[in-house]
Amino acid sequence: MxxxxxxxxxxxxxxxxxxxxxxxxxxxxxxxxxxxxxxxxxxxxxxxxxxxxxxxxxxxxxxxxxxxxxxxxxxxxxxxYVGPWLPEPMLTAPDVADDAELAESVSMALLVVLETLSPLERAVFVLKEAFGYPYAEIAAALDRSEASVRQLGARARKHVEARRPRFAADGAERRAATDRFLDAVLGGDVNRLMEILAPDVTMWTDGGGKVRAAMRPITGAAKVARFIGAISGEPYAGVDPADMRMRRTDVNGRPGLVIEGPDRTISVVTVDFDAGGRVEAVHMVSNPDKLVAVAEGRELAF
Missing domain, CATH: 1.10.1740 (Rna Polymerase Sigma Factor; Chain: A)
Incomplete structure (x- = not known):
């Protein structure tokens, strides 16, 4: 009709x-x-x-x-792009974190890995893994043969599985682990931070050339702890630490930290963990162009 x-x-x-x-x-x-x-x-x-x-x-x-x-x-x-490119963070409802598959489908860590796929691989992976479309429908949508789409999907899935975090904790465990990290950051406790960070932890900071950020990923617990300690104890993005407010909220299906100044959002931080519950990846987005959705309180619907 x-x-x-x-x-x-x-x-x-x-x-x-x-x-x-x-x-x-x-x-x-x-x-x-x-x-x-x-x-x-x-x-x-x-x-x-x-x-x-x-x-x-x-x-x-x-x-x-x-x-x-x-x-x-x-x-x-x-x-x-100036420095590491990270996806734009978005707020999610607290109950999203309790749905492991849903939370994973929009996690900052997964979106970073998806950036390493070819555009076609990414399309197939998103439609198949996140939305459950059968390969026949994906093939029709992309005007490709079903056989080629299956190959793209298998290649993308293998690539993602090799690079995504392997800490498959439930929502409560992940929230508790995140809270330990955030407590150490907010308390300025570098020693405690060192205990929580995995030895090979990597931190990505996205300032887009507009806000002070590391030009390359920072690797190693000592280096990451020093960087976090340095930016948490001095003015950042033109805002004095005394004027900053840090609030915990859910970002991309994970517990995260939103750092705000008197009149704007300054940064959003999310973390991922290894099998021992230690932080193995930190993603910090400070490019103001990528903070609009969070600043507006926009929540990603599914």
């Missing part, structure tokens, strides 16, 4: 959250994901919808291909 023009907007809005969730996992930033969804709306509103039987599938297909085009273009820009 042809979709009535009066229902066009309602049909799209019904799936907007899903489309944003797909685009965000594909592109790694809320701003780019929103642009992709807006482009999908423009194509949807201009398309001949007389033969559309599955609105949801049709819109996911449009959004995925728009995100693919944007991702290919973004790759060139990210090669000239």
């Amino acid at each position: 042809r979709i009535a023009e009066t229902d066009m907007s309602e049909s799209f809005e019904e799936h907007r959250s899903l489309l944003f969730a797909v685009a965000y996992r594909m592109l790694g930033t809320a701003a780019d994901a929103e642009d992709a969804v807006q482009d999908a709306w423009l194509r949807w509103s201009a398309a001949d919808r007389s033969d559309v039987r599955d609105t949801r599938g049709y819109l996911v297909r449009i959004t995925t291909n728009i995100a693919l085009d944007r991702l290919r273009s973004a790759r060139a820009q990210r090669e000239t």
Whole structure:
């Protein structure tokens, strides 16, 4: 049945959250994901919808291909990015952390790994692993053979499994481990911090050339502890420590820390752990362009 023009907007809005969730996992930033969804709306509103039987599938297909085009273009820009490039953090509801698969699908650690996939591998991985689409539907969406899509999926999954954190704790354990880390940071206790950090811990700081940050990943417990101690005890991003407020909240399906000044969000920090519960990865996003969603209190819907 042809979709009535009066229902066009309602049909799209019904799936907007899903489309944003797909685009965000594909592109790694809320701003780019929103642009992709807006482009999908423009194509949807201009398309001949007389033969559309599955609105949801049709819109996911449009959004995925728009995100693919944007991702290919973004790759060139990210090669000239100042310092490490990290995904844009987003707030998530506390109960997301209790759903291991859901939390993992938007975790900062996984999004960082997805950046190392080819655009097509990323599209297949997102649609299959995060949203459960069968390979036949993914093949149709990407205009590829099912055999080639299966190969892309297997390659992407192997690549991700080799690089993602292996600490499969439940929500309560992860929150307790995160709290120990945050307590040490907030208390300025470098010795305690050294006990919590894994010997080969790596810290990525994304300032985008606009805020002081390490130009390369920092590796090793001693170096990471010194860096954290240095930035927590002196003005950062033009804000004195006495004027900073640090609050714990859920970020990308994990407990995290949001650092705020009197009039703006300064930074967002998330951590991941090894099998012993020690911190093995720290992601700190301070580029103000990537803090808009958190500053606005925008929560990622699923």
